[in-house]
Amino acid sequence: MLTVEIVSGGPQLLWKHEFFIDPLNVFLVTLTSFVGLTTAIFSRPYMRIEQDHGKMTPQRQRLYHSMYQLFSFTMLLALTTNNMGILWVAMEAATLTTVLLVSVYRTAASLEAAWKYFILCGVGIAQALFGTVLLYMAAEKVIGTEAGALLWTNLDAVKTQLDPTIITLAFAFLFIGYGTKVGLVPMHNWLPDAHAEGPTPVSAVLSGLLLNVAVYALLRCKVLTDGALGNPLAGELMMGFGLLSVVVAAFFLSRQKDVKRMFAYSSIEHMGLITFAFGMGGAIANYAGLLHMTVHSLIKSAIFFAVGHATQKAGTQNMADIRGLIKVSPRLAWGMMLGSLAILGMPPFGVFASEFLILTTAMRDHSWATPFLLLALGVAFAAVFSRVQPMAFGETSLKKTLGHTPALFPVFAHLGLGLMLGLYIPPYLHDWYRQAAAMIGG
Template identity: 40%
Template structure:
């Protein structure tokens, strides 16, 4: 089959996810959640918001796949295997956000680990295979902890008299959480935060993230950073709702705030010393996931709505940044920051797209991350924990300076060793389209959520246990 046709067919499943999310967004806020397959799957407002995010990010990332495969000169069997794995990855993430049963949720998130391990090692170089093994080992350890936490929660449910068929059903656990044993629930919640936190890029099991994101193909890095981290955190949110009812909000608030500040401190320290722009973007993902965890710890309606807005804005901006980084690597032949100068002069369209994506990640207007970070900060100072927010603001300033300085070093000045009269390198319409679309969508979220406002509010209420 001709390569352009396979590239177009590769957009079918992302558009299907986005279309299903849009259809559900029109019905769920008014008609309530939709269940299927004996309540194993459930689409509520939180599910729909995550489906829309997965679909939007997947459309942008999969649109970049043909250029990646063409540059890599991938043979047909390898290209088919790569595209099949990408669609399996999207299916696993969709199953994770749709799961109404905590056991199905755990299986779906474990499936993302298995599939993405092969995608991280797609190039079959020594560095990519090493990154894939590191990813498998650390994330499998985290998933094992999450499995143990799920088993303990099942035990607490059975001890509380919940029927076996409903002992892992999220809705049943949420309704009867007040009857769960507090000690067992507290231990289960801690294990789940560590386990799913590993998949979400949170400390202390975060070490896989920079290696995997730097070695994976650019579209895969975009999917992993843009939505996989958020999908894993959305799974954690389901457990948080149960824990808040069983234990009160204080336990998860302290736990998530501590993990958020620790992750942000590590990400900032590593950003200050970073010399590789793909790893720089990976550490930026850690920074943003820590902000999402901090907003969840605050727990007010404003903070939770800002968290969900941050999930979508970060997914779009990081997808553009990683896809642009793939084009930069092809153009310059390196991922070292010190070897790239004058990108705006060398390729104006590519340099502008990468610079705008970094501006969005820095939380500057008019992009959606500006609104979400402002919402998290305002809610934190109103509701607490103020100590965590104060520490986060100081660390964010250092991370801001590091990311801005390294990006400016890449974009500004004349290209090294280039003739001043050499023509700029065009990006091409097919490569530029997903970058422009992603930036436009991220900017639109910064201005208004439009028809998604009711969905965003309802999803925030679900996280808050209301």
Template identity: 70%
Template sequence: MEIWVLLSFPLLGGLWLGATGQRAQAPLVNLLFSLATLGAAGFLAVRVLQEGRVSAWDEQFVVDPFNVFLVGLTAFVGMTTAWFSRSYVGNEVQHGRLSASRLRLYHGMYQAFLFTLLVALTTNNLGLLWVAMEAATLTTVLLVSLYRTPASLEAAWKYFILCGVGIAQALFGTILLYFAAEKVLGEGGNALLWTHLAQVKGQLEPTIVSLAFVFLLVGYGTKVGLAPLHNWLPDAHAEGPTPISAVLSGLLLNVALYAILRTKVLVDGALHQPFAGHLMMGFGVFSVAVAALFLMRQKDIKRLFAYSSIEHMGLMTFAFGMGGAVANFAGLLHMTMHSLTKSAIFFAVGHASQKSGTQLMTQIRGLIRTSPTIGWGLLLGALAILGMPPFGVFASEFLILTTAMHEQPWATPILLGALGVAFAAIFGKVQPMVFGPATGQRLPHPPAILPVFLHLTLVLILGLYLPPVLATWYRQAAALLG
């Protein structure tokens, strides 16, 4: 019952706002539907905490300790982004960048996007997971192209084509996985149910399963933004509305990585060797190194933090590739910290670019004087994402790096060097934006600063103290990953 309630709110919200989203109260309605979704996610989390696993519709949907924390994270960031979006969209309307019809498209597709993410997280059927990921691509393509400028249309087409090719690879991988499973489970829908596959993973044909994982890693890895499959991500972040950049970076990348992790469990069980882990570690280290190098060349502030997302997704992929209790725990913790921190940064970046009328970092200066709250939000967010203590990103990166020193020492100097380059690049570009000579204009609507500091406060608290309930979730999820 809780799963249906969870999915019904964003679905109804998408339909309602798709019909009435041009009205003045649409941003508030969008926030109310997102709040309802968060409440449903909270009730579902309590149920899973009590029972361990919740299923619906003949096991087509299953929520366990692994995906329930991602469901809660998705609902929370979706709500705070809708909160931030009220002020952001109001300023865009005042500046003439959004019309009534585009406002309706924005709000309707925002709720539809949350619906597709929650379906992808809660479904037990790997085929339906693929459908939900494809639907998430289609909804965000419309959102990336919202402004209808030549640059936004180009970014949307690049996103659609590259992720379309990637999702086709994931479909072929899913078909191969079904081919391996039907020999054990027989024909029918059960051959794509993850819980059934996990029970017989040791009986799956190793050659077919390993080939399936290669296609799934390439397919869903395109959505994660792993190098060299990342080319769509910086353009989509830079040209779409900033709230969409926040949910793309903070939510969509997580869900795509979740899809890879679900299949990795099956591959590990079938092969009894770290084939999947080695591939993930290779893609992860390469992504961290490539993103660090590209960070130094960026002039657009949203592209800067888009490459930062590639870096951190690479770090998570490397952690999950190492596997084991500590590395999986660190990867899950880093996933949480990155989502909260990066969305907070994009909230601050959105208002900073609106005040300055540009996304070029050389023209954004003196935020600490023109808008101290935005300036401090951007500065603290940058320090948090760079792994400065006592923020939670420091704790998760420390766990990943110390585990790498023990288990994969070859990767440690590469990761440390890339993180050092990223630190210098981001801090060197953010510092003059915050403390330089003042530029900018007054916004028609006051900026939504509370979501920024709410996220950063949570990241700070989790860096100092991890609640036992959350730690238990992470341990249980890490155990499910093997």
């Protein structure tokens, strides 16, 4: 109902202007709620199997499920708040809850991954706090202290009057801070470890949801910076770091032996592509970025669902030891194979449509970047396909049966939606994307 009201009736301010809903964040709220629900459905049998294997205890189960709900709440709070200070608090809270989720197995590797995540993202989010303070300093001179100087709607209304020097510094710190949460190179080191060592449902929501929320925070900051500076500095920064992330992640993909680490680097690659698209700006690039956020969330979470049950069957995350899933579980093998082809941009899945729009826009407006994008996408395709194909269709040595039936419905539900968005975007959804793309500007 909220989505229908916003798309048809326009933005709404709620609770003394502390919450702001518009076509950009209501789109992400809907996506976050859907993927959060399907991940919760997947979690039930997955965690029961983990408990059967001795990796989880009832106490850890309670911690996992309570932190999962709190994590979902912090993401929805970050998306809907109108206050840039509360946005920072919500992102910090999401960091703290994710630390507990990543470390829930209490192994040496998971504790190390959680510690690395906490330190790197903690330092990053501290940079974002300083950027928020600078934003308040610039706003206070124009809005005053009593009129909600950190409310985004107030800042947006006076963005052309904000001090360009202070806003430049503020965006630099905000970009480093929230860019760390996005997983942009070189602030990406936490992401592969967190994906590889935490429970697979956590990997699904990290890739499918949290990275989107961090991009959303960057977009809100970019709109203010563009208005204050009147030049493309913010967009150029996003393009540069986005392109660097795509290229570096693509080459790291070819060196991975752990299946979850490989798809973690795939997430870095795709978030770089999304950041690059929003950096280019304009109606088509912004539309493509929003579409890519949607299909990446759906497809990547589906892949992690399939990977989670595959690693449980094999008893390992080493790709060399996972072979011939088609003989053991045909649905699981096809889910992993189709998901991998979809995320690699094979038509007719939605990733192909969004990548095509991004590439053609880059060819038209920033032709220098096109060879780098094509090279990175080619390397990523070869790296992932050459590893997933034998996992699905090679000679098998797998004999392990699972004590609970895997939840494969979310896998094919997500893949079906990703396929639909490659073939047909409903008019209602098209209007939604178009309105959100216009708001981002650039």
